[in-house]
Amino acid sequence: MSRLHTPTLLPTSPGFWRSSVRGPWFTSVLGIVLLGGITALFVTGLLSYAAYNPDLSPVNDKTPDKGLLGFYLFAWPTHPHWLYRLTQGIHVTLGITLVPVLLAKLWSVVPKLFALPPARSLAHALERISLLLLVGGVLFEFVTGVLNVQLDYVFPGSFYPLHFYGAWVFFAAFVVHVVLRAPAAVRNVRRMRAGEAPEEEAGGAEAGGAADFPLVSPRPAEPTVSRRGALWFVGGGSLLLFGTTVGQSFDGPLRRTALLAPHGGPDPGGGPGGFQINKTAASRGISAVETREDVWRLVLTGPSGTVRLSRAELLELPLHSSALPIACVEGWSTGDQWWRGVRLRELAALVGYDADAASDVMVESLQRRGAFRRAALRSNQVRDPRSLLALDVNGEPLTPDHGYPARIIVPAAPGVLNTKWVARMTFGDL
Numbered sequence: 440m441s442r443l444h445t446p447t448l449l450p451t452s453p454g455f456w457r458s459s460v461r462g463p464w465f466t467s468v469l470g471i472v473l474l475g476g477i478t479a480l481f482v483t484g485l486l487s488y489a490a491y492n493p494d495l496s497p498v499n500d501k502t503p504d505k506g507l508l509g510f511y512l513f514a515w516p517t518h519p520h521w522l523y524r525l526t527q528g529i530h531v532t533l534g535i536t537l538v539p540v541l542l543a544k545l546w547s548v549v550p551k552l553f554a555l556p557p558a559r560s561l562a563h564a565l566e567r568i569s570l571l572l573l574v575g576g577v578l579f580e581f582v583t584g585v586l587n588v589q590l591d592y593v594f595p596g597s598f599y600p601l602h603f604y605g606a607w608v609f610f611a612a613f614v615v616h617v618v619l620r621a622p623a624a625v626r627n628v629r630r631m632r633a634g635e636a637p638e639e640e641a642g643g644a645e646a647g648g649a650a651d652f653p654l655v656s657p658r659p660a661e662p663t664v665s666r667r668g669a670l671w672f673v674g675g676g677s678l679l680l681f682g683t684t685v686g687q688s689f690d691g692p693l694r695r696t697a698l699l700a701p702h703g704g705p706d707p708g709g710g711p712g713g714f715q716i717n718k719t720a721a722s723r724g725i726s727a728v729e730t731r732e733d734v735w736r737l738v739l740t741g742p743s744g745t746v747r748l749s750r751a752e753l754l755e756l757p758l759h760s761s762a763l764p765i766a767c768v769e770g771w772s773t774g775d776q777w778w779r780g781v782r783l784r785e786l787a788a789l790v791g792y793d794a795d796a797a798s799d800v801m802v803e804s805l806q807r808r809g810a811f812r813r814a815a816l817r818s819n820q821v822r823d824p825r826s827l828l829a830l831d832v833n834g835e836p837l838t839p840d841h842g843y844p845a846r847i848i849v850p851a852a853p854g855v856l857n858t859k860w861v862a863r864m865t866f867g868d869l
Contacts, residue, residue, distance in 0.1 A: 450553040459659040461547050463623075464630075465666045466654060469544040469673070471625075474617060476537045477577075481610050483530035487768065488603060490515045490523050490853050495799065496815035496869045499856075501599035508607055517823040520850035524766035527853075528688025531770025534584050535684045535699060539676035541581060543669070545574065550654060562619065569615040576609025588700065588769050597810075687771040700771055711833035712841050714773040715765070717854060720839040723806035725860050727839070730805070735844050737828075741790025741798075741866040750844045753830060756781050761825040767854040778848045780829035783821045787866045797821040799869040802847055805860040814856045815869050816849060825850045828861065 448455040493500035494512045502508075516522065551570065558564035580602065587598050594601060664672070686693030687700035707716045720730075729735065732750050739746040760779045766772035787797035799818050806812045820826055826849045830837065837843040842859030849857060 450550075451555050453550065453656065454658045455553075456550040457656050457658060457660040459656065459662040460664065460666050460669045461550070461654045461656065462666065463654055465669065466544065466547040467623075467625075468670060469540055469547060470620070472540050473537065473544055474621070476533060476540070477610075477613060480530060480534055480537070481606060481613075483526045483533075484602075484606055485511065486526045487523075487530055487853075489513060490526070490851070491856065492815065492817050495817050496801065498801070498811075498813045499815050501597060501810075502603045505603070508603075514817055514819060515851065517820055517826070517850045517852075520763055520825065521766075522851040523853055524688065524764050524772045524851075527766055527768060528685075528770055528772065531584075531588055531700070532681065532685045532688055534581065535588070536677045536681045538581065538585070538680060539673045541577060543673045545577075547654070565615060566619045569612045569619070572608065572612035573616050576605060576612055579605050580609050590769065684770075688766075689772075690774045700769075707840070711835040712838040714776060715767075715771060716840045717767055718806075718809060718859075720843075720860070723804075723809050723812075723860070725805055725839065730839065730844050730860065732844070735862075737845060737861060738863040739786055739790045739866070740863070741787065741792060743791030746789050750830065753781055753828070753845065757785065758830070759824070759827065761827055761848065761850070763825060763848055763850055765848075765854045765857060777833050778827055778829040779831040780827035780845070780848070782824060783816070783826045783828060783847075783849075784824070786828060786864060787821060790866055792866055795822065798866050800867075801865040801869060802858045802861055803863040803865075804858050805862045811855040811858070814847075814858050816847070816852075816856065820849050820852065821866075823850060828864075 450456075488502075489512050491499050491501075492515050493502065493505075494509060497503065548570075552574070554567075558567055583594055583598060583602050583605065586593060587602070592598065680699065682693065682696055683699045684697055685700075686695065686697030707713050736747045736749055737753065739748065758779055759782055760777055762775040762777055764773045764775050782794075783800065784792075784794040784797040787800065788794045792798055797818060798821065800816050800821050802814050802816065804812045816826075827847075829842070829846050829848045830844070832841060837846060842861070845861045846859040847857045847861060
């Protein structure tokens, strides 16, 4: 009696992929969700980069070789004061929320990566190349983004250029892929709404058929969940990640559930200074000796010369208050804190500038290591009446970890531009 042998199927064979969940409708729905989500991520990412005013000064620019990729840069506004908090909060929260959708989408199309021959036409070759760049790019962007949010800097090099250039490579592949595949995706969703089979299942050549590597298995396994059930599972995962992330970007009860978002470093404790801290005085080499009132001096430089002020002398100047948050690139932000100090435009007036026509300023910190120990602020940021050299917060002097003896606080600016432990301010065109 002869024995029947079932040939071993390879990943290059459609029969290797047996899930009955895979199909053009499932893939198309996920693709449409990612189309809107990834576009929003890209736009908010560009806004995040613009918020640093990288075209103002090299000290703000972490991607100096960007060339034409900086074509869209503009002077970052100070109104509304929560602008960066909103755009970066959306960027980080949406990115984490989309992780289950992304993983499900990659799983749904993984058979396509093994299709042979690699290219049957120029259009098909472009699609395959875009698909490889798309998969590699999206994994790179999401992995580096999530690691940055969790403050795990295990990747080689600086996060800023890696994420910036990676985003442009990925989005270029994304656009090519959307142009080639979006019409078929929309048709598949419409077919399903009308009760018709998607194009691949109907034998359409554009989304499948005999000439392509089908998403629908020719030998499907017994289903354990429906396609709609799988979508509910993916949606539930995204909702869970949303609930455990969003609270660190906005005030409210969800702050307590934001387990996946960073809380800004060490526990700040309670009291007036009991809000998030990103970098401590000890981590940046700030000693108590150099911040003593009898030692520390603020050096102001401008057209009329140089002025040196002690903290006591600063407290004798007209003081103003601003309710402003601190928002960080990792997506977390504080609530509005009450800051009191001297307006930046009035400091500019001490060294030769009219308060209403104040110039740019270069701010230097006492810190000796770490990024952004110097930062540049644009003239519109200096002129804003809410922009302060803060001396107090919430009715008490700054703590060492919040920047004592003086720090910058500017509406709508990324947290790293709100320089702590300020030592020198040089006003003038940068």
